[in-house]
Amino acid sequence: MNYAALSYAALFRATLPETALEIAALLVIVVDLGFLRKATLPIRTAFAAVIGVAGCIAAIWAVYAAGSAGFSAGSDLLLAAGGSAGVAEVSILVLTAITLLLFVDTGFTRNPGEYVSVVLMAAAGGMIISAAQDLLVIFIGLELLSLGLYILTAFNKQSGKSAEAAIKYYLFGGMSAAFLLFGFSYLYGLSGSTYLPRVIYGANVTGTQGGAPLLAIALVMIAAGLGFKIAAVPFHLWAPDAYEGAPAPAAAFIASVSKVASFALLISVSNAALKYFQILMRDSHVTGRVGFVYATTGVIVRGPQHTALNLDDGWGLILVVLSVASMVLGNLAALAQSSVRRLLAYSAVAHAGYILLGLAFFSRTNASAQAILYYIVTYGLTTIGAFGVVGVVERATGSDKLDAFLGLHKRNPLLAAVLLVLFLSLAGIPPLIGFWAKFNLFASVLNPGWHGFFKGPVSSLPAETLILVALAIAFSAVSLYYYLQVLKRAYVMPASDESPINVHPVTLAVLLAIAAAVLVLGCFPALLQSWIAGFYPGM
Numbered sequence: 415m416n417y418a419a420l421s422y423a424a425l426f427r428a429t430l431p432e433t434a435l436e437i438a439a440l441l442v443i444v445v446d447l448g449f450l451r452k453a454t455l456p457i458r459t460a461f462a463a464v465i466g467v468a469g470c471i472a473a474i475w476a477v478y479a480a481g482s483a484g485f486s487a488g489s490d491l492l493l494a495a496g497g498s499a500g501v502a503e504v505s506i507l508v509l510t511a512i513t514l515l516l517f518v519d520t521g522f523t524r525n526p527g528e529y530v531s532v533v534l535m536a537a538a539g540g541m542i543i544s545a546a547q548d549l550l551v552i553f554i555g556l557e558l559l560s561l562g563l564y565i566l567t568a569f570n571k572q573s574g575k576s577a578e579a580a581i582k583y584y585l586f587g588g589m590s591a592a593f594l595l596f597g598f599s600y601l602y603g604l605s606g607s608t609y610l611p612r613v614i615y616g617a618n619v620t621g622t623q624g625g626a627p628l629l630a631i632a633l634v635m636i637a638a639g640l641g642f643k644i645a646a647v648p649f650h651l652w653a654p655d656a657y658e659g660a661p662a663p664a665a666a667f668i669a670s671v672s673k674v675a676s677f678a679l680l681i682s683v684s685n686a687a688l689k690y691f692q693i694l695m696r697d698s699h700v701t702g703r704v705g706f707v708y709a710t711t712g713v714i715v716r717g718p719q720h721t722a723l724n725l726d727d728g729w730g731l732i733l734v735v736l737s738v739a740s741m742v743l744g745n746l747a748a749l750a751q752s753s754v755r756r757l758l759a760y761s762a763v764a765h766a767g768y769i770l771l772g773l774a775f776f777s778r779t780n781a782s783a784q785a786i787l788y789y790i791v792t793y794g795l796t797t798i799g800a801f802g803v804v805g806v807v808e809r810a811t812g813s814d815k816l817d818a819f820l821g822l823h824k825r826n827p828l829l830a831a832v833l834l835v836l837f838l839s840l841a842g843i844p845p846l847i848g849f850w851a852k853f854n855l856f857a858s859v860l861n862p863g864w865h866g867f868f869k870g871p872v873s874s875l876p877a878e879t880l881i882l883v884a885l886a887i888a889f890s891a892v893s894l895y896y897y898l899q900v901l902k903r904a905y906v907m908p909a910s911d912e913s914p915i916n917v918h919p920v921t922l923a924v925l926l927a928i929a930a931a932v933l934v935l936g937c938f939p940a941l942l943q944s945w946i947a948g949f950y951p952g953m
Contacts, residue, residue: 428485428493431473431503432538438469439534446527459526463514466530470511470537477503484545490609493545494682498783500949502544502678505791509670509798510537512924516802517663519918520809522570529569533667536562540675547682549598549608556594556643559675560587566664567656579659586642586652594639600632610686637732643676644766645759647739657759658814662805665755669762669801670794677769677790681783684776687729733774738885740767745889748896754804755814757896758797761840764893765793768855768886775859775879784946785858789851791942792839792935796848799836799928802921803829810915819900821909828926829917830904835929837897839936842890846936852890854943856883 426433442465450458477500484495493499514530523529539558546552564587568580602608605616617629641649657665744764751757769789776782804814806829811818823830839848860883917925935942 425485428480428483428495429542430476430480431507432541434473434476435469435534435538435541438465438472439531439538441465441469442530442534443527446525450527455521455524455526459521460518462526462530463518466514466534467511469534470507470514473541474504474507477507484547490607490612491547492551492609493542494547495545496949496951497780498678498681498685498787498949499545501787501791501946502674503541505674505787505794506537506540506544506671509674509794510534510667512795512798512928513663513667513670515924516666516798516805516921519921520661520663520805522572522661529566532562532565532569536566536667537671540671543675544678544682546679547610547686549602549610549613552679553591553595553598555675556679557591559672560591560643563587563664563668563672566667567660569664570661573659573661575655575659576661577659579655583652583656586649590639590642590649593635593642597632597635597639600628600635604628604632610683614687633729633732637729637736640676640680641736644673644680644770645763646736646766646770647743647763650740650744650763650766653762654756654759657762658753658755662801662808666798666801666805669758669797673762673766674790674794677773677786680773681776681786684773685783688776730774733770734882737767737770737774738882740764740770741886741889742767745892745896748893751896752816753814754816754819754900755801757900758800758804761893761896762797764889765789765840768852768890771859771882771886772855775861777858777861780947780950781861782858784943784950785854787946788942789855791946792847792851792932795928796836796839796932799832799925799932800840802925802928803833803836806915806917806921806925811911816900816903819903820907821912822904822915824909824912826915826917828922829915832925832929833904834901835932837901839932841894841897843894844936845933847932847939847942848936850936850939852886856886859883 442462445465446458446462450461453461480495484491484499485493510533514533517526517529536559539555539560539562542555543552543559546555564580564584567583568576570576598608601613601617604620605613607613607616617632620629638649642652645653656668660668740763744760744762744767748757748760748764751760769786772782772786772789806826807818807822808814810825819833822833835846839846842848842852844850860879
């Protein structure tokens with residue numbers, strides 16, 4: 415990398431959204447500790463949340479104002495703009511603003527300014543991850559996000575579960591960072607670069623010249639590090655404790671923003687691999703569509719467009735194994751949970767498995783990236799709403815157990831309606847947005863191995879692809895059972911306590927808006943698809 419070619423003015427322009435968040439983070443501390451020290455806690459919390467939301471709005475404007483230029487050092491792109499990076503950045507900012515609004519009525523901390531400041535800085539780390547195209551920038555962004563998440567998990571000082579969850583999260587996170595950095599160091603040694611396309615090109619060329627064992631070790635180490643970030647099996651053990659012990663707004667932030675950032679990073683890795691594969695295709699005169707599983711190892715595929723999953727492949731096989739393990743264990747473990755928070759944690763593991771399947775069959779067109787982005791955006795929005803409802807019920811009943819939701823439709827009909835919409839969407843029931851997210855994702859999985867999704871017969875699909883998609887659909891059906899367990903208690907089973915559950919007006923308005931968005935975008939799925947496609951030039 416040519417550091418002499420760095421333009422700090424261009425760097426400032428490219429990082430203007432992150433700068434807006436950091437300014438807001440500093441401002442909220444100054445206002446909270448300098449001007450509102452003697453004010454009541456609700457007033458301090460409201461001011462902190464408003465400043466944080468204003469910072470998110472300013473950052474969204476900066477994302478759109480930045481365009482699609484990005485930031486480069488010489489010929490190496492460090493921070494991308496537009497495309498998947500733009501979608502992920504705006505999504506992170508919107509989701510962060512929603513979690514801050516849900517924070518208004520919580521009261522779990524006497525330091526709202528510090529809490530909002532940490533949330534904003536963690537969101538800035540997520541945005542860096544989403545745009546990063548360089549190994550060093552990726553690691554910096556991951557650590558900035560991760561350190562913020564550890565702190566947020568432990569923010570409820572009155573809860574022993576919060577402290578325990580934070581310790582576990584921190585220990586697992588530190589170990590995963592070591593694995594990731596170890597894998598990055600091997601990739602740098604194999605390629606001599608930290609720029610993603612050069613890394614993939616150099617590592618694959620070296621791998622064909624005797625460096626294959628080192629490349630395999632690097633891939634496994636990186637899969638372990640990134641698998642932790644997305645809570646994929648077997649790197650998911652932190653998730654149930656963190657989701658259960660963290661304050662509800664913090665758990666919502668972890669479940670949504672960190673997932674969007676991490677999967678946006680995996681999309682960047684996939685796109686970089688496909689750039690390398692396009693070079694192979696150009697040099698070898700190869701035509702046709704080939705899945706991402708071939709792109710990552712440099713295997714030149716000759717022949718027709720019908721391609722099957724290569725189970726001897728390294729990175730593709732790793733993604734498929736993680737995907738299947740996450741879908742199976744996540745859904746089966748969720749069936750046995752009595753805590754709704756832990757149920758949502760194992761549900762998150764299962765959803766990570768579905769998305770990993772899309773990454774394993776990543777295509778050269780924008781269809782795969784847009785399907786994955788569609789999924790993570792809708793999942794993040796729905797999960798924040800689910801944790802918002804859980805937080806309200808938990809504050810009213812003192813528990814997040816399944817029986818805490820008994821008779822919810824009588825205690826607060828609007829809250830029960832929100833829960834109904836969100837959980838059915840997570841299960842993939844039409845016409846809610848969760849159905850279209852899964853439909854688009856599974857269609858993108860089938861597309862790379864099929865000559866025209868609406869043209870060829872089903873028999874033209876590779877057997878492995880059909881089996882994996884069928885498995886994903888089957889376990890989506892399994893997930894409906896445990897979501898219905900919560901809804902059955904909310905609507906069918908009688909309540910031992912029918913006293914009304916009061917909800918703060920801001921919290922109720924946010925939850926109703928989320929439910930309305932899930933319903934409207936489900937009825938008109940092209941709205942979100944068009945918005946995502948707008949970040950891709952020429953679409």
